[in-house]
Amino acid sequence: MSPSPAALLHGTLDALILKTLSWGPRHGYAIARWLEEMTGEVLQIEEGSLYPALYRLERRGLIQSEWGTSELNRRAKFYQLTDAGRARLMEEQEEWTRFTDAVSRVLRHA
Amino acid sequence: MSPSPAALLHGTLDALILKTLSWGPRHGYAIARWLEEMTGEVLQIEEGSLYPALYRLERRGLIQSEWGTSELNRRAKFYQLTDAGRARLMEEQEEWTRFTDAVSRVLRHA
DNA sequence: ATTGCATACCCAGTCCCACTAGGCAAGAGC
DNA sequence: GCTCTTGCCTAGTGGGACTGGGTATGCAAT
Numbered sequence: 001m002s003p004s005p006a007a008l009l010h011g012t013l014d015a016l017i018l019k020t021l022s023w024g025p026r027h028g029y030a031i032a033r034w035l036e037e038m039t040g041e042v043l044q045i046e047e048g049s050l051y052p053a054l055y056r057l058e059r060r061g062l063i064q065s066e067w068g069t070s071e072l073n074r075r076a077k078f079y080q081l082t083d084a085g086r087a088r089l090m091e092e093q094e095e096w097t098r099f100t101d102a103v104s105r106v107l108r109h110a
Numbered sequence: 111m112s113p114s115p116a117a118l119l120h121g122t123l124d125a126l127i128l129k130t131l132s133w134g135p136r137h138g139y140a141i142a143r144w145l146e147e148m149t150g151e152v153l154q155i156e157e158g159s160l161y162p163a164l165y166r167l168e169r170r171g172l173i174q175s176e177w178g179t180s181e182l183n184r185r186a187k188f189y190q191l192t193d194a195g196r197a198r199l200m201e202e203q204e205e206w207t208r209f210t211d212a213v214s215r216v217l218r219h220a
Numbered sequence: 221a222t223t224g225c226a227t228a229c230c231c232a233g234t235c236c237c238a239c240t241a242g243g244c245a246a247g248a249g250c
Numbered sequence: 251g252c253t254c255t256t257g258c259c260t261a262g263t264g265g266g267a268c269t270g271g272g273t274a275t276g277c278a279a280t
Contacts, residue, residue: 007121007237008209010266019217029228038219039212049267051230056266074275076228093217099117100210102149107129107203109148119238120266139257159238161259166237184246184257 009043013053014062015092016043018085021063027076028054054079062088117152123163124172125202126153128195131173137186138164164189172198 020031031054032045057063062085070076081089119126130141141164142155167173172195180186191199 007267008205010120010237011118012120012213013267016213016216019219027228035216038216042208042212046268047229048231048269052266052268055230070228072227072276074227095117096213096217098152100214102117102152103122103126103206104210106126106145106148107206109129121237123238137257156239157258158240158242158260162237162239165259180257182247182256184255186257 009049012096013045013049014057015089015096017050017053017057018062018081018089018092021079021081022086022089025066025078025080027068027070027078029076030070031079057085061085119153119155119159122206123155123159124167125199125206127160127163127167128172128191128199128202131189131191132196132199135176135188135190137178137180137188139186140180141189167195171195 016035017031020026020034026034028050032047032050035043035045054063054065058065058079061082063079064082065077065079068076068078126145127141130136130144136144138157138160142157142160145153145155164173164175168175168189171192173189174192175187175189178186178188
Protein backbone atom coordinates (compact mmCIF):
# COMPACT_ATOMS: atom_id res chain seq x y z
CA MET A 1 0.00 0.00 0.00
CA SER A 2 2.37 2.68 1.16
CA PRO A 3 5.61 2.51 -0.78
CA SER A 4 8.80 4.27 0.16
CA PRO A 5 7.82 7.46 1.95
CA ALA A 6 9.00 10.18 -0.37
CA ALA A 7 8.50 13.08 1.96
CA LEU A 8 10.06 11.37 4.93
CA LEU A 9 13.12 10.32 3.01
CA HIS A 10 13.58 13.96 2.19
CA GLY A 11 16.90 14.94 3.69
CA THR A 12 17.88 11.61 5.17
CA LEU A 13 19.08 10.01 1.98
CA ASP A 14 22.43 11.76 2.21
CA ALA A 15 23.02 10.44 5.71
CA LEU A 16 21.99 6.94 4.65
CA ILE A 17 24.45 6.99 1.78
CA LEU A 18 27.26 8.33 3.94
CA LYS A 19 26.58 5.67 6.52
CA THR A 20 26.63 2.94 3.91
CA LEU A 21 29.99 4.14 2.68
CA SER A 22 31.36 4.19 6.21
CA TRP A 23 31.82 0.44 5.84
CA GLY A 24 34.03 0.90 2.82
CA PRO A 25 33.86 1.90 -0.84
CA ARG A 26 30.84 0.84 -2.83
CA HIS A 27 29.33 1.64 -6.20
CA GLY A 28 25.93 3.26 -6.51
CA TYR A 29 23.94 0.22 -7.34
CA ALA A 30 25.41 -1.67 -4.40
CA ILE A 31 24.55 1.21 -2.06
CA ALA A 32 20.92 1.01 -3.08
CA ARG A 33 20.78 -2.77 -2.73
CA TRP A 34 22.45 -2.67 0.68
CA LEU A 35 20.10 -0.02 2.01
CA GLU A 36 17.08 -1.93 0.84
CA GLU A 37 18.34 -5.12 2.35
CA MET A 38 19.22 -3.44 5.66
CA THR A 39 15.78 -1.94 5.99
CA GLY A 40 13.90 -5.05 4.93
CA GLU A 41 12.76 -3.26 1.78
CA VAL A 42 11.02 -0.57 3.83
CA LEU A 43 13.19 1.99 2.09
CA GLN A 44 13.30 1.77 -1.66
CA ILE A 45 16.07 3.77 -3.19
CA GLU A 46 15.02 4.99 -6.62
CA GLU A 47 17.79 5.51 -9.10
CA GLY A 48 16.44 8.95 -9.87
CA SER A 49 17.09 9.84 -6.24
CA LEU A 50 20.29 7.93 -5.73
CA TYR A 51 22.47 9.17 -8.54
CA PRO A 52 21.65 12.85 -8.13
CA ALA A 53 22.37 12.42 -4.42
CA LEU A 54 25.75 10.87 -5.17
CA TYR A 55 26.54 13.68 -7.57
CA ARG A 56 25.55 16.21 -4.92
CA LEU A 57 27.65 14.59 -2.22
CA GLU A 58 30.67 14.45 -4.45
CA ARG A 59 30.27 18.06 -5.51
CA ARG A 60 30.23 18.99 -1.84
CA GLY A 61 33.38 17.05 -1.19
CA LEU A 62 31.78 14.53 1.16
CA ILE A 63 32.55 11.55 -1.02
CA GLN A 64 34.89 10.88 -3.91
CA SER A 65 34.62 8.48 -6.79
CA GLU A 66 36.76 6.33 -8.96
CA TRP A 67 35.89 4.14 -11.91
CA GLY A 68 36.49 0.48 -11.43
CA THR A 69 35.06 -2.94 -12.07
CA SER A 70 32.18 -4.42 -10.14
CA GLU A 71 32.08 -7.88 -8.63
CA LEU A 72 30.23 -8.98 -11.75
CA ASN A 73 32.91 -7.60 -13.98
CA ARG A 74 30.98 -4.55 -15.09
CA ARG A 75 32.10 -0.96 -15.29
CA ALA A 76 31.11 0.83 -12.09
CA LYS A 77 31.93 4.00 -10.22
CA PHE A 78 33.11 3.36 -6.69
CA TYR A 79 32.52 5.95 -4.01
CA GLN A 80 34.27 6.41 -0.71
CA LEU A 81 33.95 8.80 2.19
CA THR A 82 36.24 11.77 2.51
CA ASP A 83 37.27 13.11 5.91
CA ALA A 84 34.69 15.85 5.48
CA GLY A 85 32.11 13.19 4.71
CA ARG A 86 32.97 11.26 7.82
CA ALA A 87 32.60 14.39 9.93
CA ARG A 88 29.37 15.25 8.22
CA LEU A 89 27.99 11.79 8.89
CA MET A 90 28.53 12.24 12.61
CA GLU A 91 26.73 15.57 12.52
CA GLU A 92 23.82 14.14 10.60
CA GLN A 93 23.48 11.20 12.95
CA GLU A 94 23.20 13.54 15.93
CA GLU A 95 20.83 15.79 14.08
CA TRP A 96 18.66 12.86 13.13
CA THR A 97 18.46 11.66 16.72
CA ARG A 98 17.51 15.10 17.94
CA PHE A 99 14.89 15.44 15.26
CA THR A 100 13.27 12.03 15.61
CA ASP A 101 13.22 12.30 19.38
CA ALA A 102 11.36 15.58 19.06
CA VAL A 103 8.85 14.26 16.55
CA SER A 104 8.34 11.08 18.52
CA ARG A 105 7.61 13.07 21.65
CA VAL A 106 4.71 14.59 19.78
CA LEU A 107 3.42 11.64 17.81
CA ARG A 108 3.63 9.15 20.64
CA HIS A 109 2.24 11.52 23.25
CA ALA A 110 -0.89 9.94 24.67
CA MET B 111 26.01 30.72 22.82
CA SER B 112 24.00 30.53 19.65
CA PRO B 113 20.97 28.28 19.85
CA SER B 114 21.27 24.97 18.07
CA PRO B 115 19.74 25.13 14.60
CA ALA B 116 16.15 24.07 14.30
CA ALA B 117 15.67 20.60 12.95
CA LEU B 118 14.23 20.44 9.48
CA LEU B 119 10.70 19.21 9.28
CA HIS B 120 11.04 17.14 6.13
CA GLY B 121 7.68 15.58 5.62
CA THR B 122 6.43 15.42 9.17
CA LEU B 123 4.65 18.74 9.48
CA ASP B 124 1.29 17.43 8.35
CA ALA B 125 1.37 14.61 10.88
CA LEU B 126 2.48 16.95 13.64
CA ILE B 127 -0.40 19.30 12.94
CA LEU B 128 -2.93 16.48 12.80
CA LYS B 129 -1.61 15.12 16.07
CA THR B 130 -1.86 18.50 17.74
CA LEU B 131 -5.46 18.81 16.65
CA SER B 132 -6.25 15.36 18.00
CA TRP B 133 -6.45 16.98 21.44
CA GLY B 134 -9.14 19.35 20.26
CA PRO B 135 -9.64 22.40 18.06
CA ARG B 136 -6.88 24.98 17.97
CA HIS B 137 -5.98 27.99 15.88
CA GLY B 138 -2.83 28.14 13.81
CA TYR B 139 -0.77 30.23 16.12
CA ALA B 140 -1.57 27.96 19.05
CA ILE B 141 -0.60 24.90 17.04
CA ALA B 142 2.83 26.34 16.40
CA ARG B 143 3.34 27.35 20.02
CA TRP B 144 2.23 23.97 21.32
CA LEU B 145 4.54 22.06 18.97
CA GLU B 146 7.50 24.17 19.93
CA GLU B 147 6.78 23.75 23.58
CA MET B 148 6.30 19.99 23.24
CA THR B 149 9.62 19.55 21.49
CA GLY B 150 11.57 21.85 23.75
CA GLU B 151 12.04 24.26 20.86
CA VAL B 152 13.84 21.62 18.83
CA LEU B 153 11.21 22.04 16.15
CA GLN B 154 10.51 25.58 15.10
CA ILE B 155 7.33 26.01 13.13
CA GLU B 156 7.75 28.85 10.67
CA GLU B 157 4.56 30.62 9.75
CA GLY B 158 5.45 30.32 6.09
CA SER B 159 5.36 26.56 6.55
CA LEU B 160 2.43 26.38 8.93
CA TYR B 161 -0.26 28.29 7.12
CA PRO B 162 0.32 26.72 3.71
CA ALA B 163 0.21 23.35 5.45
CA LEU B 164 -3.08 24.18 7.11
CA TYR B 165 -4.49 25.31 3.79
CA ARG B 166 -3.28 22.08 2.19
CA LEU B 167 -4.80 19.90 4.90
CA GLU B 168 -8.11 21.66 4.70
CA ARG B 169 -8.20 21.43 0.92
CA ARG B 170 -7.66 17.68 1.30
CA GLY B 171 -10.50 17.41 3.77
CA LEU B 172 -8.33 16.30 6.69
CA ILE B 173 -9.19 19.30 8.82
CA GLN B 174 -11.89 21.94 8.77
CA SER B 175 -11.88 25.49 9.99
CA GLU B 176 -14.16 27.99 11.57
CA TRP B 177 -13.58 31.62 12.50
CA GLY B 178 -13.80 32.40 16.16
CA THR B 179 -12.22 34.37 18.95
CA SER B 180 -8.97 33.43 20.60
CA GLU B 181 -8.34 33.28 24.32
CA LEU B 182 -6.87 36.76 24.03
CA ASN B 183 -9.95 38.08 22.32
CA ARG B 184 -8.53 38.20 18.85
CA ARG B 185 -10.03 36.97 15.61
CA ALA B 186 -8.65 33.51 14.90
CA LYS B 187 -9.40 30.56 12.67
CA PHE B 188 -9.96 27.37 14.62
CA TYR B 189 -9.15 24.05 13.02
CA GLN B 190 -10.40 20.63 13.95
CA LEU B 191 -9.83 17.12 12.67
CA THR B 192 -12.29 15.52 10.31
CA ASP B 193 -12.88 11.77 10.34
CA ALA B 194 -10.63 11.51 7.33
CA GLY B 195 -8.00 13.47 9.20
CA ARG B 196 -8.20 11.18 12.17
CA ALA B 197 -7.76 8.16 9.93
CA ARG B 198 -4.91 9.82 8.13
CA LEU B 199 -3.18 10.59 11.39
CA MET B 200 -3.17 6.93 12.32
CA GLU B 201 -1.68 6.03 8.97
CA GLU B 202 1.00 8.65 9.29
CA GLN B 203 1.92 7.55 12.78
CA GLU B 204 2.41 4.00 11.58
CA GLU B 205 4.32 5.21 8.59
CA TRP B 206 6.54 7.30 10.82
CA THR B 207 7.35 4.36 13.04
CA ARG B 208 8.09 2.13 10.11
CA PHE B 209 10.31 4.73 8.53
CA THR B 210 12.29 5.73 11.60
CA ASP B 211 12.81 2.12 12.59
CA ALA B 212 14.24 1.45 9.16
CA VAL B 213 16.53 4.46 9.19
CA SER B 214 17.65 3.70 12.72
CA ARG B 215 18.60 0.21 11.70
CA VAL B 216 20.99 1.78 9.23
CA LEU B 217 22.32 4.75 11.15
CA ARG B 218 22.80 2.94 14.43
CA HIS B 219 24.26 -0.17 12.87
CA ALA B 220 27.71 -0.64 14.32
C1' DA C 221 22.98 -15.39 -32.81
C1' DT C 222 19.45 -13.30 -30.60
C1' DT C 223 16.45 -12.67 -26.96
C1' DG C 224 15.90 -11.52 -22.25
C1' DC C 225 17.28 -10.15 -17.73
C1' DA C 226 20.07 -8.05 -14.30
C1' DT C 227 23.47 -4.86 -13.56
C1' DA C 228 25.18 -0.16 -13.75
C1' DC C 229 25.05 4.68 -14.96
C1' DC C 230 23.05 9.14 -16.46
C1' DC C 231 19.84 13.24 -17.51
C1' DA C 232 15.78 16.44 -18.27
C1' DG C 233 11.86 17.64 -16.38
C1' DT C 234 8.23 17.68 -12.67
C1' DC C 235 6.26 18.07 -8.30
C1' DC C 236 6.02 18.74 -3.57
C1' DC C 237 6.97 21.21 0.36
C1' DA C 238 9.60 23.84 3.72
C1' DC C 239 11.33 28.13 3.95
C1' DT C 240 12.23 33.32 3.11
C1' DA C 241 10.53 37.63 3.33
C1' DG C 242 7.60 40.23 3.33
C1' DG C 243 2.46 42.54 4.41
C1' DC C 244 -2.02 43.32 7.10
C1' DA C 245 -4.63 43.97 11.28
C1' DA C 246 -6.11 44.39 16.12
C1' DG C 247 -5.51 44.39 21.16
C1' DA C 248 -2.35 45.51 25.27
C1' DG C 249 0.71 48.33 27.55
C1' DC C 250 3.96 52.18 27.77
C1' DG D 251 1.43 58.45 19.96
C1' DC D 252 4.46 54.00 19.74
C1' DT D 253 5.82 49.23 20.24
C1' DC D 254 5.09 44.41 21.24
C1' DT D 255 2.47 40.48 20.77
C1' DT D 256 -0.86 37.95 18.68
C1' DG D 257 -2.88 36.19 14.59
C1' DC D 258 -3.39 35.42 9.49
C1' DC D 259 -1.78 35.40 4.71
C1' DT D 260 0.85 35.17 0.10
C1' DA D 261 4.43 35.38 -3.63
C1' DG D 262 8.58 33.65 -4.56
C1' DT D 263 12.62 30.53 -3.93
C1' DG D 264 15.22 26.44 -3.54
C1' DG D 265 16.21 21.77 -2.57
C1' DG D 266 15.48 17.20 -3.14
C1' DA D 267 12.86 12.97 -4.40
C1' DC D 268 10.82 11.16 -8.21
C1' DT D 269 9.21 10.12 -13.36
C1' DG D 270 10.41 8.55 -17.48
C1' DG D 271 13.16 8.18 -20.35
C1' DG D 272 18.13 6.58 -22.44
C1' DT D 273 22.90 4.02 -22.82
C1' DA D 274 25.67 0.12 -22.16
C1' DT D 275 27.68 -4.40 -20.57
C1' DG D 276 27.75 -9.29 -19.01
C1' DC D 277 25.52 -13.70 -18.75
C1' DA D 278 22.37 -17.40 -19.72
C1' DA D 279 19.04 -19.71 -22.37
C1' DT D 280 16.99 -20.41 -26.39
